[in-house]
Amino acid sequence: TPRACDDYWSEFRHCKSLWNFFHHYYAYGTFPSCQQWKEDYHNCKEWEKHRATEAKEALQRSERSRLEEQRKFTPVWKLRQDPPRDWHMPLNQEKPQDS
Template identity: 40%
Template sequence: MSENNVTQEQTVVNEKKVKHQEIYDKYSEWIRPCSIYKDEFKECKSFKGRFNQYYVFGEYLNCDQWRDDYNNCQKHSWFDDKEAGTSVIQSELSRRAARLKAHYDNDVWTKREHPPSDWNKPLPAFLAERSKYSYLTLKATELNEEEQLNAKSLSEPNKSSFCTFM
């Protein structure tokens, strides 16, 4: 009976290791440099950060996750601890899910699969006329003229200058 329990526990542990390895292999590039987690933790605990948290949320936020992420990042980078790396990745995934929650919950707009077929058609006449004298258009023509002058000066050497070696 105890051997059966041991093999079940080993199976569960092996399944967890496989799951951690799959997550690590798929999202390992999501682990940021450890200094970023340290900076985020320091910012969260700073006076300015606390003031901002109280102003925005009406309460102080828990900064423990940033500290845990920093510690796990250190373990991952120093000792190549895959489990710590997976913990950082899962934290990043949950942060991303929380940030994009409103986007995914938005049912006002239908999301399109492809851009419209006429996305690059010319502007209507009134918009083309209005943009003719825009700052962006003037700068673009100015840069094009400079490039043409530079190309011309490189292709035609100056005939009035002389270089002599003695």
């Protein structure tokens, strides 16, 4: 399996936590859906106990879907390749204005 079954259960418990409910509602305006974490946990247990092929395949589909969802979001800031030219200057010092 991609993860230990306890990882899925921990994710489910975190998802159902009061803090996460408030955070998700504040950030997205909806309550989080935690059902997939619970299904993944049960599929993982089925795979561990009985080596059920359909449980393993469902778990793999869920992990692929989760990865695809993460790839949809692009970084907000452009990542730097090098430090800024004035990285050595104290933060409270005024930087000279380029003319």
